[in-house]
Amino acid sequence: MKQRLIIFIFFLISITNFAQNVSVVSPNNKWKVELKNEQSASTGTWYLKINSLKENTNYDMIPKIDLGLLRSDQDFSNELKFIKADKPKLINEQYTSLHGKSSQRSNSGNEVVLYFENPSKAKLNVIVRAYNDGVTFRYEFPEKKGTFTIKDELTAYKIPDSTSRWLEKFDLSNEGLYTNMKDASVQQDWCYPALFNVKDDTTWYLIHEADLNRSYAATKLTNTITESEYKVTLPGQDEGVGEPLPIINLPWKSPWRVIIMGSLAEVVESTLVDDVSAPSVLTDTDWIQPGVASWNYWSNNHGTKDYKVVTEFADLAAEMGWSYTLLDWEWDQMENGGNLEDALKYIHSIGVKPLMWYNSGMFKWITSTPVDRMKTHENRIEEFAKLNKLGVYGIKVDFFLSEKQDMIKYYLDILDDAAKFKIMVYFHGCLVPRGWQRTYPHLMTYEAARGAEWYNNGPELTITAPEHNNVLPFARNIVGSMDYTPVTFTNSQYAHITSYGHELALSVVFESAMQHMADRPEGYQNLPDAPKTFLKHVPSTWDETKLLDGYPGKFTVMARRKGLDWYIGGINSDGRREKVQNLKFDFLSEGQSYKLTLIADGEYDTLFSTKYMVVDKSSSIDVTMLRRGGFAAYISPIK
Incomplete structure (x- = not known):
């Protein structure tokens, strides 16, 4: 014992x-x-x-x-x-x-x-x-x-x-x-x-x-x-x-x-x-095609009710070489020269792919139309079958505003049903990413961030955007794609005080598999050749990402690689002084020369200054950003 x-x-x-x-x-x-x-x-x-x-x-x-x-x-x-x-x-x-x-x-x-x-x-x-x-x-x-x-x-x-x-x-x-x-x-x-x-x-x-x-x-x-x-x-x-x-x-x-x-x-x-999230539930993914889209809501909140506005933004996508255009809310009320079917026929005729908005239908007090087409499995199957016939590639579903278990089931039910019809999805008014883009690779992006849409809601973002834009790369955008709807040069209801260089850089600083360029057509059409060309070619998906420099809320310098090419975006939020950013290229391949196109702030916030030069891994240059400015760069190997 x-x-x-x-x-x-x-x-x-x-x-x-x-x-x-x-x-x-x-x-x-x-x-x-x-x-x-x-x-x-x-x-x-x-x-x-x-x-x-x-x-x-x-x-x-x-x-x-x-x-x-x-x-x-x-x-x-x-x-x-x-x-x-x-x-x-x-x-x-x-x-x-x-x-x-x-x-x-x-x-x-x-x-x-x-x-x-x-x-x-x-x-x-x-x-x-x-x-x-x-x-x-x-x-x-x-x-x-x-x-x-x-x-x-x-x-x-x-x-x-x-x-x-x-x-x-x-x-x-x-x-x-x-x-x-x-x-x-x-x-x-x-x-x-x-x-x-x-x-x-x-x-x-x-x-x-x-x-x-x-x-x-x-x-x-x-x-x-x-x-x-x-x-x-x-x-x-x-x-x-x-x-x-x-x-x-x-x-x-x-x-x-x-x-x-x-x-x-x-x-x-x-x-x-x-x-750490579950692997993809899909075996066939060839139909999943990330890209850049034109978007009319920021400049015209009710633009999709107007056939002529819809076709103007489709024309913008075609002109810029972007794959998609989004028909936001109220497309079921379209008039002024055509209806939904007319618009979709036109969009296809110019080689652009349509995306369409839906209300989640979960809240009676949110009456934005169409309302009830996503709410049940039967609704979704019927609607997705129609979208296949109409040649619609993806949907934006809005207004979730709940993080309870029932709503999590609803998100995933939408993704499961959409996959059966090879329809891409993204969410607005939603939760922050939780790894679903790995499990459901047809989930392209989420909002879950104070984006450019807030220039419509009041004057607050006008003042806060420079600092806010410099926090998002260090917080929200780390955990998944972010549909900020960036790159606006004109003004919406409330003005922005970020420079044109800052706005151009957001196309690289912010990552979203479906990147919605939010400005009106003339905002892009009136750009000089260099920034316009940059936006015609900037990818929405990346092979590699490097933070070159930065500090939350102050400044960000992000480099992203697609194939052999590199894109750099830099933004500054200091409202009192310019920032001289030393840009090193030590991330480039050894023994290779590259052509650099640098599009930086000009003398004041609506001007660009464009330079071309040859750089390699040992190169280093200084770039001046205005007080709320920025720059973008494109680097391609010289063959």
């Missing part, structure tokens, strides 16, 4: 010590994730700790990430017993993306599975991965049957007050402005993604979630309980349609909790949100 007691005590001590030493390290030995127990015991409350190991130093990146779930039948938080941890294994998957910031992707990281059980012997696993560009983890209920409600998720990130942060107040449209704060003194609900800069100034991280599916709701971050802890929070009762708490069926896995980490460039260039 005494011997058995000694063995049992030794077993408990071993379990406790092992639990306190469970960790997983990234393949490049840069990040370490450790499992910790609040009570320094084998049973209790658990959390993760993320350390930076760079330069042989070990310091806390995120000192504490609370773990736990509350399920309708029982608690998986306070009295969790650690059972074991698998040995770390390498996840190594290579895949190709049809669109986004890069074409060749790698999902490569080290994974460890942590096994727990609660006092009722119910099982909970936590799957943790350490990547070269971040850390991800998710929950798993491995048992084979049962239907339950998730009452709360207890994941919470403890962020030291020494950490700078860029956060957007939560709103169901995800169209707010980011605020830069030095601490957590503002307490409220926050949108994803959330950007942080640790006190060493060289290390950054972005918190988000990925691989959300029908089995859960989208979440947000909240620091209303403890100001320094940003808790993962399920939708509130009053936030859109449906029940706020998700219902799950076992076995079940949560979305990934994603922390992208590294230098600012490494965070911007990361594809981790897509990497």
